[in-house]
Structures are given as structure tokens and as C-alpha cells.
Amino acid sequence: MYCRKCNNVISEDMNYCPHCGTSTQYKDDGMVSQIGGYYEPIGQQLYPVEENEVYEFGKKQQRPFSKKKILILSLIIVIITMIGFGYTSVQPYLSDLIEVPSEQNLNVGSLGNESHVGNINRGGKVITYGDMVYVINIEGQIVRMDTSFENHKIIIDTPSQYLNIDDDVLWFVDENYHLWNASLEGTNKTQILEDDIYYPVFANGILYFQLDKDNESIYKMNMDDYSIKKLNDRQSYNINVVGNVIYYTGSSGIYRMSTDGQGDTLIVDTPTVNLIYQDHYLYYFDTNNYTINRCDTSTYRVEVIIEDVADMSNMSSEAIYYYTRQGILYEYNIESTSIIEVARVYYNEVYVIGDKLFIYDSSMAERGIIIDPKTGQYKTIIVPQIGDYV
Secondary structure (H helix, E strand, O other): OOOOOOOOOOOOOOOOOOOOOOOEEEOOOOOOOOOOOOOOOOOOOOOOOOOOOEEEEEEEEOOOOOOHHHHHHHHHHHHHHHHHHHHHHHHOOOOOOOOOOOOOOOOOOOOOOOOOHHHOOOOEEEEEEEEEEEEEEEOEEEEEOOOOOOOOOOEEEEEEEEEEOOEEEEEEOOOOOEEEEOOOOOOOOOOEOOOEEEEEEEEOEEEEEEEOOOOOOEEEEEOOOOOEOOOOOOOOOOEEEEOEEEEOOOOOEEEEEEEOOOOEEEEEOOOOEEEEEEEEEEEEOOOOOOOOOOEEEEOOOOOEEOOOOOOEEEEEOOOOOOOOOOOOOEEEOOOEEEEEEEEOOOOOOEEEEEOOEEOOOOOOOOOEEEEOOOOOOEEEEEOOOOOOOO
């Protein structure tokens, strides 16, 4: 089936979309069901429900107006749309971004600056390796391009996600969440696992992942002989492997265990999403208090660093990217604590590539937008689909 919000293919037994966090279960009165189990929402927007308001498909809306009010509002919307069309068609963001001329390139910049786990938490649709960028287009096909986002080529023409690269081998899961690998050119495509897996990440020649059929527990697979070992028995998400330690989120908060599955311990007892390790700290979105916090991995001391947050989208080695409840994307510099506005349109899938942001444009299926948060420049790129000439 397809997610009601982001239109990605998801399994029939999911309660939440693993890409955007939208619930697949709804009550008759329009309220989001609180059925437990399955997938913890990733990057979900959580707002207090006010009187006379309901959630519908993840969006807060007023209860229905009368027909007369609806007619009047419709006329007003049409007029505003006609006036604003010329402006919005030229400037896709309601902020002071500068469009880069089509003949000018906007390079990836400093590779390695991005958080791979942050990108995996969003669905793993972007990864860099050497002088190439791999992007999954709207149809799920894997597209390879250079670091100037030019010279596109479709190398895997079937629906894919959760991109990883290890030892010059491309790894991904298909539309059924089964594990495959292929060469960096897309040849020698081979299926490795037939079980549904999520949050796959490589560390030291080992693949760590969540196995759907076994209580969403964490497993690891040795790349030498593809042997598999179970590590815990708990619903687990947002896997971060740091040396011989694994940090992950569960229903009660943040857990820590060894890479052999020993010492599984709750270290932060508040519901969290989008956990990302960076330089001795665990960064995460606190879904109870709508804050972005960080936990010192030496002392487990927690501090609030950003308040009044709707969604922690991603982070790099230097900055955190997050949305406010007004739908504005901001960059928080970790060292200086300075905050700058990036864009004023909400996009759920924000990926970090080098020192740039890659954002899927929901208004045009094959389009992606590259933003340089430091200069305010952006460029629209076309992510080709089958049948496109590139």
C-alpha cells in the first residue's frame, strides 16, 4: 500500500510510515489511532489538540464550516492564488533564497559532513561515495550523478531505499524491504535477505538492522559469510553504532547495549525520535516536550538545546536542521549556537549531502532542490525517471 501523506510504498502491516512518520491507522472520528507496536513515527509533527480541532492525515484542521463559509473562503483562496501565482512560480520559498543560474553548478562541497544515520532515519534516499552522489527518485529508482549534480544515470530501475555503501558495494532494500546488493554501477544485482528489514547501517564490516518479523528487534549480519545474530528483544529504531556500542530508540526512550547485545540498558526515559550520534553526544527530538535535546554519552546528562520544535529533520557535523510549528526550516550551529532561517516551506524529507541540503520538491515529482544554507543559494535539479533522456 501507499502512505497517505508522502505516497511512498509501505507494507500492509505497518502502523506508521517509516519515511514520514504518518500513522496508517485512523479512528472514525478522524483522530489518529494510538495503536501500539510496529513503527515509531520518524520526524513526526506532534501538536496539542485544541478544542474543536481534529487531526486528519497528520494535519491539524478545524471542524467543517457551513456551506456558505466554504463558498466565501473558496472565492478568497482563488483570488489569492491568482495574485500569488506569478511570485510563487518564480520563488519556491517565501524567504530570501537566491537561485543559481542553470549554467552554474552548485557543488556538494565537503563530503563526510553529512550524518549517514540522519539520512537513514529519513529513508536513506541519498548517499555520497567518492566523487559520486546516489539519489532515489520519486519512482524509487537509484540515480547516480556527479558531485555537481550533473551527468545523471539510472543504475537500478526497481523501487529501492535505505542506501548504504560498504567496501565498494552498493546495498539497498527493495519495495518489500528485502536486502539486495549490486556494484556501484548497478550491475550484479543480488538478493541477500528475504526478510523485511529497516534502519540498516554498516560498521566495521557488519550490517546492523531491525528485523520486522521478530518484534522489530536488532540483528547483525557478518559480511564474510552472511551469518546472522540476534542482539535484543525489543522494538528498536534509529540504530547508531559507535565503536563497540549501539545506541537506539525504543518505546520508552533511548537504549544502550554492546555490539554483542550485552548490557541492554535504558539511558534516557522519554519518548524520542530521530536519534543521531555526533561527537560524544546523542541528539534527538523529545516528543513529549517538543524540544531537541542532547545526551552526553559519558555522563548521560541531558540538556535542552532548542525549544518549540515541530520536527528535527536532520543534522550535519556542524549543524542541526529543524522545523518550527510555523513550517520554517532553521539551521542551528552546534558550536556557536547561532540560528539562521533556511526556508519557509515544509518538506518532510531533508537530506544532508556534504555541506548542502537536498530536499524533494513535493510539487513536482521529478524535481529536487539543492540548498546552500550558508549562502542562501539554491538550485533545482531534475532527478530522471525511466524514459527520461539524461
